[in-house]
Amino acid sequence: xxxxxxxxxxxxxxxxxxxxxxxxxxxxxxxxxxxxxxxxxxxxxxxxxxxxxxxxxxxxxxxxxxxxxxxxxxxxxxxxxxxxxxxxxxxxxxxxxxxxxxxxxxxxxxxxxxxxxxxxxxxxxxxxxxxxxxxxxxxxxxxxxxxxxxxxxxxxxxxxxxxxxxxxxxxxxxxxxxxxxxxxxxxxxxxxxxxxxxxxxxxxxxxxxxxxxxxxxxxxxxxxxxxxxxxxxxxxxxxxxxxxxxxxxxxxxxxxxxxxxxxxxxxxxxxxxxxxxxxxxxxxxxxxxxxxxxxxxxxxxxxxxxxxxxx
Numbered sequence: 001x002x003x004x005x006x007x008x009x010x011x012x013x014x015x016x017x018x019x020x021x022x023x024x025x026x027x028x029x030x031x032x033x034x035x036x037x038x039x040x041x042x043x044x045x046x047x048x049x050x051x052x053x054x055x056x057x058x059x060x061x062x063x064x065x066x067x068x069x070x071x072x073x074x075x076x077x078x079x080x081x082x083x084x085x086x087x088x089x090x091x092x093x094x095x096x097x098x099x100x101x102x103x104x105x106x107x108x109x110x111x112x113x114x115x116x117x118x119x120x121x122x123x124x125x126x127x128x129x130x131x132x133x134x135x136x137x138x139x140x141x142x143x144x145x146x147x148x149x150x151x152x153x154x155x156x157x158x159x160x161x162x163x164x165x166x167x168x169x170x171x172x173x174x175x176x177x178x179x180x181x182x183x184x185x186x187x188x189x190x191x192x193x194x195x196x197x198x199x200x201x202x203x204x205x206x207x208x209x210x211x212x213x214x215x216x217x218x219x220x221x222x223x224x225x226x227x228x229x230x231x232x233x234x235x236x237x238x239x240x241x242x243x244x245x246x247x248x249x250x251x252x253x254x255x256x257x258x259x260x261x262x263x264x265x266x267x268x269x270x271x272x273x274x275x276x277x278x279x280x281x282x283x284x285x286x287x288x289x290x291x292x293x294x295x296x297x298x299x300x301x302x303x304x305x306x307x308x309x310x311x
Contacts, residue, residue: 007138011157012130013259016221016281018157018164019213020251023225025171026206028244031230032182035091038080038203041099042210044219045076047106055109066159069214073207076102077200130217130259130277133157163212170205171244178202179240217278224282225251232289235296254285 030036049072050065057064076098084094133154135143143149171178181188181198188195210222233246258281265275293299 003138003140006135006140006143008134009259009263010138011135011154012133012277013256015133015154015156015160016130016217016255016259016277017252018160019209019217019221020225020229020255020281020285021248022160022164022167022209023206023213023222024229024247024251025167025244026202026209027226027230028233028240028247029178029182029202030206030226031234033199033202035203036227036231037092038095038206041080041095042073042076042207042222044099045102045106046072046211046214048072048102048109049075051106051109066211069211070208072102073211074204077203077207081200131262160212163209167205167209174198174201217281220282221278224285225254228282228285228289229254232292232296235292235299238298250285250288254281254288258282258284
């Protein structure tokens with residue numbers, strides 16, 4: 001039983017946890033800045049970058065796809081800012097323009113290119129391939145100390161772990177400027193903080209997390225984790241520090257329970273087949289947010305704007 005768990009479930013659960021936490025951390029600040037939907041945009045605008053990377057390299061190597069997706073995400077951030085400033089329109093409208101344009105461009109490239117030999121389709125983009133990221137050479141917990149077995153870990157695990165570590169480190173290092181510029185932009189400017197650079201860095205960090213998670217878990221988890229755990233955490237506390245910790249806890253809980261329910265839930269109710277792990281993780285995160293809306297101690301603050309006590 002232990003050997004089966006380590007081989008089949010350990011790595012997908014860990015990848016889901018790392019992806020969820022990496023998205024939830026910047027999601028806290030995006031929600032407070034009323035930019036939550038930028039995660040949705042980023043998770044979709046990577047499509048043209050992935051297609052361009054395939055056209056240039058002729059293959060689906062992870063590094064090439066990552067670079068292409070990262071380039072598209074950064075381009076989207078720049079275009080959103082340009083449209084917002086030049087057109088003098090609200091951020092949501094700017095995101096809508098860039099989102100639809102880049103996604104349409106990606107679909108057009110995909111339709112006009114010969115991708116029949118590779119797995120580039122809507123299903124993969126939405127759901128990822130979390131269930132297939134198993135550790136074939138694992139024989140049990142002792143494999144964690146076996147260099148030969150560790151060398152056969154799915155590539156997505158160390159990549160997602162590294163990105164998650166970087167996001168955590170950046171959050172800790174830039175905690176004070178992020179906190180001040182999020183709650184009082186005018187005061188942040190007055191004390192000399194580069195508000196525009198901080199905002200841009202936050203969005204780029206979110207883009208990196210979304211791109212890293214995209215291939216393994218798909219856009220559904222990315223969108224859900226940018227919004228649901230931080231939003232649920234905001235309903236649990238008035239303090240930003242506690243909110244971030246709550247969001248991490250909710251992200252981990254959703255990843256673990258979602259994967260377990262996807263594999264075993266249908267069997268408990270008489271079903272014959274498992275369901276999508278990505279879809280179930282997103283569903284669990286939505287359920288957590290729903291419960292927080294009903295029972296969260298700070299739910300009365302919804303719609304009242306930023307709470308100065310949080311600063």
